[in-house]
Amino acid sequence: MTAIHNLHLQKLLKLAEQAFDRGDHPFAASLVIDDEVVMSVMNSVVSEQDPTRHAELSLLSKAARQFGVVRLAKATLYASTEPCPMCAGAIYQCGIPQVVYACSGKGLRELIGRGRSIPCREIFQRAQRQVEVHGPLLEEQGLELHRRLNWWAAV
Amino acid sequence: MTAIHNLHLQKLLKLAEQAFDRGDHPFAASLVIDDEVVMSVMNSVVSEQDPTRHAELSLLSKAARQFGVVRLAKATLYASTEPCPMCAGAIYQCGIPQVVYACSGKGLRELIGRGRSIPCREIFQRAQRQVEVHGPLLEEQGLELHRRLNWWAAV
Numbered sequence: 001m002t003a004i005h006n007l008h009l010q011k012l013l014k015l016a017e018q019a020f021d022r023g024d025h026p027f028a029a030s031l032v033i034d035d036e037v038v039m040s041v042m043n044s045v046v047s048e049q050d051p052t053r054h055a056e057l058s059l060l061s062k063a064a065r066q067f068g069v070v071r072l073a074k075a076t077l078y079a080s081t082e083p084c085p086m087c088a089g090a091i092y093q094c095g096i097p098q099v100v101y102a103c104s105g106k107g108l109r110e111l112i113g114r115g116r117s118i119p120c121r122e123i124f125q126r127a128q129r130q131v132e133v134h135g136p137l138l139e140e141q142g143l144e145l146h147r148r149l150n151w152w153a154a155v
Numbered sequence: 156m157t158a159i160h161n162l163h164l165q166k167l168l169k170l171a172e173q174a175f176d177r178g179d180h181p182f183a184a185s186l187v188i189d190d191e192v193v194m195s196v197m198n199s200v201v202s203e204q205d206p207t208r209h210a211e212l213s214l215l216s217k218a219a220r221q222f223g224v225v226r227l228a229k230a231t232l233y234a235s236t237e238p239c240p241m242c243a244g245a246i247y248q249c250g251i252p253q254v255v256y257a258c259s260g261k262g263l264r265e266l267i268g269r270g271r272s273i274p275c276r277e278i279f280q281r282a283q284r285q286v287e288v289h290g291p292l293l294e295e296q297g298l299e300l301h302r303r304l305n306w307w308a309a310v
Contacts, residue, residue, distance in 0.1 A: 048220065049223065049224075050219045050220050051215075051248040051250070052212060052215055052216045052219065052245050052248060052249065053216075060207055064205045064207065065203070068204065084248070085240055085241075086241055086245045086248055087241075087244070088240070088241075088244075089240035089242070089243075089244055090241045093206040093207060093209075095206070115282075116281060116282055116283050117281065122273075123273065127271055127272055128271050128272075
């Protein structure tokens with residue numbers, strides 16, 4: 001299973017770099033239902049001038065409308081970096097049962113040298129319904145992308 | 156200041172009931188900049204078939220695009236019920252400095268008889284930038300609305 005997870009995450013790291021190439025922050029998310037990638041979304045905070053347009057939240061909003069919450073209840077959400085509390089909350093609200101991510105929020109914040117946050121696992125553990133979390137699965141590879149792009153200097 | 160806060164919150168409780176009347180969950184949020192209500196939004200989770208369309212998150216997404224983050228940095232967000240972790244995360248991401256709410260999430264969950272969550276104050280306290288929080292300011296009035304509408308039976 002980890003091999004399949006890593007394959008999805010490696011594609012997401014490429015998509016995160018595409019987000020950066022168009023002027024957005026390098027984050028991306030995808031949704032898998034019945035072993036099929038049904039949606040992939042890039043961060044669009046800069047291009048849409050909307051700080052709520054993290055890749056995960058944009059994806060969940062679109063996917064809920066397109067597929068309905070019944071199908072979301074058997075989906076896996078992949079994220080290039082660990083979901084922030086806003087996105088973890090959205091994952092919970094949408095009834096997603098499983099989350100997989102490449103690199104950790106903690107690792108990213110250490111790299112950037114600023115920021116504090118609640119880990120996504122804690123957001124889920126302290127809510128009503130449990131969400132299965134796998135990550136970080138590609139910590140070094142994910143952080144290396146952030147390090148190379150050095151995008152936060154402009155934020 | 157509390158009198159002005161309560162005035163905004165009482166209007167929001169009416170707007171929350173309007174949301175219920177059109178088939179949505181009874182929650183509403185408004186944004187005040189320079190003492191003026193610049194935007195008011197109802198929950199639209201049912202009508203848009205999108206669990207991310209809590210009143211606060213919808214409002215923040217629209218307000219960021221319409222007013223820009225520089226103006227949001229001096230705005231106050233009012234909510235009919237305490238923001239959930241997703242919405243608290245969005246408030247943080249959007250740089251909102253102050254939040255005011257009528258009734259608590261804890262009170263609502265006790266009324267409903269289910270649910271667990273992280274209080275919005277904790278989401279903010281464990282993040283980088285502090286957000287000022289006032290609430291619950293109308294606990295009984297807010298919970299009475301939820302009790303009367305009994306909306307969660309259908310959720």
